[in-house]
Amino acid sequence: MIRLEKRPSPSRFWTATTPLLAVALTMVAGGILFALLGKDPLEALRTIFWDPLFHPQFASYSRPQLLVKAGPLILIAVGLSLGFRAGIWNIGAEGQYIMGAIVGAAAGLAFYPSGSPLIFPLMVVAGALGGWAWAMIPALLRVKFRTNEILVSLLLVYVAQNILASAAVGFLRSPEGGGFPGSRNLSQWSSSANPELITGTGMHWGVVAAFIAVIFAYVLMSKHLLGYQIRLAGQAPRAARFAGVEPGRLVVLCLSISGALAGLAGLFEVTGPAGQISIDFNSNYGFTAIIVAFLGRLHPVGILLAGLLMALTYIGGELAQFMLGLPAAAIQAFQGMLLFFLLGVDVLSNYRIRFGRRSVA
Amino acid sequence: MTHLLSVEGLTKAYPGVVANDGVSFSIAPGEVHALLGENGAGKSTLVKMIYGLVKPDSGAMTLNGGAYAPAEPRAARAAGVAMVFQHFSLFDALSVAENIALGMENPPRPSDLSARIREVSHTYGLPLDPDRLVGELSAGERQRVEIIRCLLQDPKLLIMDEPTSVLTPQEVAILFETLRKLSAEGTAILYISHKLEEIRTLCDAATILRGGKVVATCIPRETTAREMAELMVGATLMTPKAAGAAPGEVLLSVEGLTLGAASMFGTRLQNVSLDLRAGEILGIGGVAGNGQDELLAALSGERRAPPGAVLFRGRPVGALGPTERRRLGICSAPEERLGHAAAPDMSLTENAVLTGTVRKRLAGRGFVDWTAARRFAEEVIAAFDVRTPGPANAARSLSGGNLQKFVIGREVLQAPDVLVVNQPTWGVDAAAAAAIRQALMDLAGKGAGVIVISQDLDELMEVADRFCALNGGRLSASRPTAGLTIEEIGLMLGGAHDMEVAHAEA
Numbered sequence: 001m002i003r004l005e006k007r008p009s010p011s012r013f014w015t016a017t018t019p020l021l022a023v024a025l026t027m028v029a030g031g032i033l034f035a036l037l038g039k040d041p042l043e044a045l046r047t048i049f050w051d052p053l054f055h056p057q058f059a060s061y062s063r064p065q066l067l068v069k070a071g072p073l074i075l076i077a078v079g080l081s082l083g084f085r086a087g088i089w090n091i092g093a094e095g096q097y098i099m100g101a102i103v104g105a106a107a108g109l110a111f112y113p114s115g116s117p118l119i120f121p122l123m124v125v126a127g128a129l130g131g132w133a134w135a136m137i138p139a140l141l142r143v144k145f146r147t148n149e150i151l152v153s154l155l156l157v158y159v160a161q162n163i164l165a166s167a168a169v170g171f172l173r174s175p176e177g178g179g180f181p182g183s184r185n186l187s188q189w190s191s192s193a194n195p196e197l198i199t200g201t202g203m204h205w206g207v208v209a210a211f212i213a214v215i216f217a218y219v220l221m222s223k224h225l226l227g228y229q230i231r232l233a234g235q236a237p238r239a240a241r242f243a244g245v246e247p248g249r250l251v252v253l254c255l256s257i258s259g260a261l262a263g264l265a266g267l268f269e270v271t272g273p274a275g276q277i278s279i280d281f282n283s284n285y286g287f288t289a290i291i292v293a294f295l296g297r298l299h300p301v302g303i304l305l306a307g308l309l310m311a312l313t314y315i316g317g318e319l320a321q322f323m324l325g326l327p328a329a330a331i332q333a334f335q336g337m338l339l340f341f342l343l344g345v346d347v348l349s350n351y352r353i354r355f356g357r358r359s360v361a
Numbered sequence: 362m363t364h365l366l367s368v369e370g371l372t373k374a375y376p377g378v379v380a381n382d383g384v385s386f387s388i389a390p391g392e393v394h395a396l397l398g399e400n401g402a403g404k405s406t407l408v409k410m411i412y413g414l415v416k417p418d419s420g421a422m423t424l425n426g427g428a429y430a431p432a433e434p435r436a437a438r439a440a441g442v443a444m445v446f447q448h449f450s451l452f453d454a455l456s457v458a459e460n461i462a463l464g465m466e467n468p469p470r471p472s473d474l475s476a477r478i479r480e481v482s483h484t485y486g487l488p489l490d491p492d493r494l495v496g497e498l499s500a501g502e503r504q505r506v507e508i509i510r511c512l513l514q515d516p517k518l519l520i521m522d523e524p525t526s527v528l529t530p531q532e533v534a535i536l537f538e539t540l541r542k543l544s545a546e547g548t549a550i551l552y553i554s555h556k557l558e559e560i561r562t563l564c565d566a567a568t569i570l571r572g573g574k575v576v577a578t579c580i581p582r583e584t585t586a587r588e589m590a591e592l593m594v595g596a597t598l599m600t601p602k603a604a605g606a607a608p609g610e611v612l613l614s615v616e617g618l619t620l621g622a623a624s625m626f627g628t629r630l631q632n633v634s635l636d637l638r639a640g641e642i643l644g645i646g647g648v649a650g651n652g653q654d655e656l657l658a659a660l661s662g663e664r665r666a667p668p669g670a671v672l673f674r675g676r677p678v679g680a681l682g683p684t685e686r687r688r689l690g691i692c693s694a695p696e697e698r699l700g701h702a703a704a705p706d707m708s709l710t711e712n713a714v715l716t717g718t719v720r721k722r723l724a725g726r727g728f729v730d731w732t733a734a735r736r737f738a739e740e741v742i743a744a745f746d747v748r749t750p751g752p753a754n755a756a757r758s759l760s761g762g763n764l765q766k767f768v769i770g771r772e773v774l775q776a777p778d779v780l781v782v783n784q785p786t787w788g789v790d791a792a793a794a795a796a797i798r799q800a801l802m803d804l805a806g807k808g809a810g811v812i813v814i815s816q817d818l819d820e821l822m823e824v825a826d827r828f829c830a831l832n833g834g835r836l837s838a839s840r841p842t843a844g845l846t847i848e849e850i851g852l853m854l855g856g857a858h859d860m861e862v863a864h865a866e867a
Contacts (some may be wrong), residue, residue, distance in 0.1 A: 005376065010706070010755070086707070096859050138844045149683070163819050184817040223728050223729060223731075224728055224729065225714075225718065225724045225727050225728065225729050226727065228711070228714060228729055231707070232704055232707070232715065235704050235705070235706035235707060236700045236703075236705065236706075236707075238700055239700060239701055239702065239703060239704045239715060240704075241663050242661065242663055242681075242683060242693075242695060242701055242715070242716070243683065243684075243716060244662070244683035244684035244685075244687075246682070247486065254676055
């Protein structure tokens, strides 16, 4: 018989170790999966985890992709984690990401083809505001009418996708695009471009913003009274009200931060790696960031590492499809295993496993 | 006399603690046997083993001369053992009869069951209408549902865990009549309680547990309450002493406060008025669920009231939140320790920040001063003798009594002008309860005004200068505690429900 026994206090050792254990278990189970598919498991794992960074031929292309992909994931996930800690579930970061990109791009394109150095900062502010405003819809509906922010924020993603499509073929379509959908290329207009800051690293302003957000969130959660109130509201809502936390204020605040950060991520993406508003501009960063937030245990540093790991499995997964002919579904299953094991071994931080013959009392 | 149940050397260990260590005792048919001990002494574990909820590691039980080792409560019930738990397992939205049917293996037809319920309730003087919704019943009536549910099984042994903690004095009298009647018919009763005077009036024998072991047995009628308490605690008890300051100016007053219920089956506060003077303790009695939570929330600031309904030193504070009220000097401690007064998974240091930021300056410019917070937590731990390895431990790792000492200590050490506490010693062992009461009296002695909301009337008689009763959301006028009899208090609390019927039966 195996029994689980609740620990009096969560184990610090296991809280720190479980992510590593989960990665190890994923490698074992993934290796078995790849072997069953007739591939050399070690080679497959090497292609996913090692080659994107160190392969003599591909690394020069794929290494910068790591930060390009991790940047928006981390930026969005850090914002989401604040709300998740407080028990406020913003599932619609994808929509806020799209709206940030549209509003930011529109604000910049309004001044096309000016060369003012103020345009990019203006776009950044507009991008944040776009995401913020989109997140305020579920926030205010919840505070005023007690609607469920999970549903409202999620459904607003589909609204945002339709606005994106209409922007790409309508009000933001490039007049010089020969009738093709899509806006002017923002990464090629010097006033709006968000270029690679250090050649060969993939570092752009969005990645810088992600790092700043990690530091900001870390300080907020561990040192600031607001971070304490966020944690308190998530763990013990009644105690939070007793401590003087206004639940409505917290809802607005958490959705503000996560919406603005998602909007920023969208803006940096549209001015940099994506380059333009197009129908398929969004690439599920907003949803994947939810996984990243939980993979990082809602902790800023954890999210930083989880974002990098997630980006690595995406890039490595693509590489494995291309090099070894692994099916895309196998890569998705592999990523699913990672999340499964992480949540599964999580039990160890709060419970102790006992082996013994005695039956459960 | 032959024994109905005898327990021989029962041992049950949990990781890190031996809950029961070679416990032996026995009950004869018709005997009312008390099980005494502080919280954590092992009473619950012992009765859970008898009721088949927990399996002993070693030891044996015999029932009616045969070996008895129930694997589950169903087996215990089949063998004639029934139990009334301290916390009821009833559905508010179902009727009395439906609730009882849910607990039966083969429930009879509803009309037959209702008739049986009426018959049993009539026989034992426990008036109860089978068709009423449980949500509308008082705590005492809910307990009757649980008792009747047990009596329908015709038990030979009835286990009762802290049955009187939710009852008014008159309801206690009714319950005791019923128990005596059962005992006279040969049903043995195993009675768990903290209240020593009750045990002295009701029980034939007592087994006293401390630290999982039987430390003494006694005949309660021939032993004083103080002697029994000292056997339980294993030390000489101190009686809280009032410092005896003369009441001063009015600190806090509530004028015509009306406030909606906090939950569906909560109670609406209706036109509540009170005055609290410096240096006095105002005791508010009444069974929990009669507006106690709502009153505390209105005073702490969790629920907002019209500004003028709550006045602090003449200033309207009804619309202020908890933080602003703390800044002015109004602190409070709610009833529910885990999840309301303290966050279970947070450390004691973090829990010190929960209410201490303003008055203990634990935050500056929005940033928490964790060093100061830890120092404050350590101060509370030291001053209130909180048993814990240190302030980094999670609140849920503390026993109820220790956490309660921490919660009360956290508020008292903030030196409030007004302190409002709800059920300050609920589920707390005798030594901790005495320490908490002493701290409240010391605080009043220094000139603060203290409101103690409690359903423990002995506690209120001990600490309070004035007494008023909260019943159905209405607060009675206050009366000085000195000279108040237990009968008068019972009448202030609205007496017992359907008391007349019970008297006719008795």
